[in-house]
Amino acid sequence: MAFELPALPYAKDALAPHISAETLEYHYGKHHNTYVVKLNGLIEGTPFAGKSLEDIVRTSEGGIFNNAAQVWNHTFYWHCLSPNGGGEPTGALADAINAKWGSFAAFKTAFNDKAVNNFGSSWTWLVKKADGSLDIVNTSNAATPLTDTSVTPVMTVDLWEHAYYIDYRNARPTYLDAFWALVNWKFASENFAK
Amino acid sequence: MNFTLPELPYSYNALEPHLDALTMEIHHSRHHQTYVNGLNAALDGSAYTDWPLQRLLKEISALPQPLQQAVRNHGGGHANHSLFWQIMSPQGGGEPTGELAEAITQHFGSFAQFKQLFIQAALSRFGSGWAWLVKDKQGKLQVSSSANQDSPLMEGLTPILGLDVWEHAYYLQYQNKRPDYVAAFFNVINWPYVAELYQEKQ
Numbered sequence: 001m002a003f004e005l006p007a008l009p010y011a012k013d014a015l016a017p018h019i020s021a022e023t024l025e026y027h028y029g030k031h032h033n034t035y036v037v038k039l040n041g042l043i044e045g046t047p048f049a050g051k052s053l054e055d056i057v058r059t060s061e062g063g064i065f066n067n068a069a070q071v072w073n074h075t076f077y078w079h080c081l082s083p084n085g086g087g088e089p090t091g092a093l094a095d096a097i098n099a100k101w102g103s104f105a106a107f108k109t110a111f112n113d114k115a116v117n118n119f120g121s122s123w124t125w126l127v128k129k130a131d132g133s134l135d136i137v138n139t140s141n142a143a144t145p146l147t148d149t150s151v152t153p154v155m156t157v158d159l160w161e162h163a164y165y166i167d168y169r170n171a172r173p174t175y176l177d178a179f180w181a182l183v184n185w186k187f188a189s190e191n192f193a194k
Numbered sequence: 195m196n197f198t199l200p201e202l203p204y205s206y207n208a209l210e211p212h213l214d215a216l217t218m219e220i221h222h223s224r225h226h227q228t229y230v231n232g233l234n235a236a237l238d239g240s241a242y243t244d245w246p247l248q249r250l251l252k253e254i255s256a257l258p259q260p261l262q263q264a265v266r267n268h269g270g271g272h273a274n275h276s277l278f279w280q281i282m283s284p285q286g287g288g289e290p291t292g293e294l295a296e297a298i299t300q301h302f303g304s305f306a307q308f309k310q311l312f313i314q315a316a317l318s319r320f321g322s323g324w325a326w327l328v329k330d331k332q333g334k335l336q337v338s339s340s341a342n343q344d345s346p347l348m349e350g351l352t353p354i355l356g357l358d359v360w361e362h363a364y365y366l367q368y369q370n371k372r373p374d375y376v377a378a379f380f381n382v383i384n385w386p387y388v389a390e391l392y393q394e395k396q
Contacts, residue, residue, distance in 0.1 A: 030370040066320050119267050120342035121321035121361070140341075141321035160321070161361035162370065170224045170362060 002040040003053065005033045006075050014083040018178035023166045031162055032074040039067035057146050069142040073123060073156065080155045082184035089185040093154070093192045100134045111136050112176050121160040127151040128192055155188040197234055197247065199227050200276050208284040212378040214367045222279065225362055229271030229343070236264030247273050251347035270343035274324055277356050281391075283384035294389040301335040308337070309380065315339040316357050316376045325376075327355035329392060354391040355383065 008028055013021035039056075042064045043049045048056050056068040088104045089097065101107035115124040118138045125137050130150045137145060145153045157163075157179050164175035202222055207215035237243050240261060242250065250269050254262055289305050290298060302308035308327075316325035319339040326338045328351040339359075340346065346353045357379055364375035 026369050034370065063320075120323075161365060165361060165365040166369075169220050169366075170228070 003036050005036045008078055010083050015081060015182055018181050020167050027162060035067045035070040039071055066142040069144045073144050077156055077158050079187045080184055081182040085182040085184045089189055093189045096134050114138055115157055115159060115176055116173055118159050123156050123158055125156045126154040128154055152194050154191045197230050197272060199230050202279050204284055209282060209382050212381045217366045226275040229268045232268035233272050251345045254348050267343050270345040273345050274343055274356055277353060278358055281355055281384050281388055282382045286382040286384045290385040290389055292389060294392045297335055311337045313376050316359050317373060319359050322360040325357040325359060326353050328353050355388050
């Protein structure tokens, strides 16, 4: 069965003013959808047809990997954002952040630094390692920590220019400020608990 | 040497309607400027401040490891954008003539076949990067693409035509429609300048 574009967990205008409805029109309605359409076209009639998205991401390469991973990355990213997001995490995730970076503020600085220096189209991720500790990792283009069995993705920010160019032009740091106002810590905490 | 942002050889609105003025302004005054600043900052205090840009890229493997990535990203960005502004013109478009036209026909069969290959290179580059027409040391032409700001100079190749396919190059005007941007680019290519680069000795 062909993959379908998953529903956005909120309305397209729900993240404004931090991320505009126009950005989501394109980012979700065009970019994310194009990855889904292309993936379906590429896997049709191949051994990948009928497999789960995660299986395809973990076992493919080239165009199939790029499109499958981008479908997965974007769905994960939408859930990392929420109109009721922002603030700071609580509970076990907050404890793990403090254990690694000393404070939420120091974590945020480290994450921003990693994201600002992630060159070109890319993603910056908060991941949980096998020993339960946290780390920040950068990936390029469609690459995703999903293919690294030793880590669990906790949250991510999309750093392709299409994620912020309509709203913030070249100002990636300003987009990151907006991102922090939207982070869905409840979703991130659920991922951390996995 | 302190690198500086080169002036555009035309006004920001000169390539309209193919490339809009706001895109050109942000692309030149912010993106390109950032590469210039990043390159200067990386080289500051190093033993390589008197190396010209082309040498930094051609001999990048001779640089200390920590400098290589900065020169690749920011030096590549400075070189690529400096070329990009020159190979476009408000009087551009059409097809090359003379020796370049003959070489394109010789290497690719026809201008139409070259154009098809170049468009394919521009559309199949996943993520941020560039499509190129380059000449090798024997003067032989090739179409290629590179990721991010990687310059063909690092491979010993001389770029004579380059198309920026980073989303910042087209997003305000064309959004996700990279094919429309690539088609528009062919209306502004400054073929006489590309022909000069083709004829320059290595």
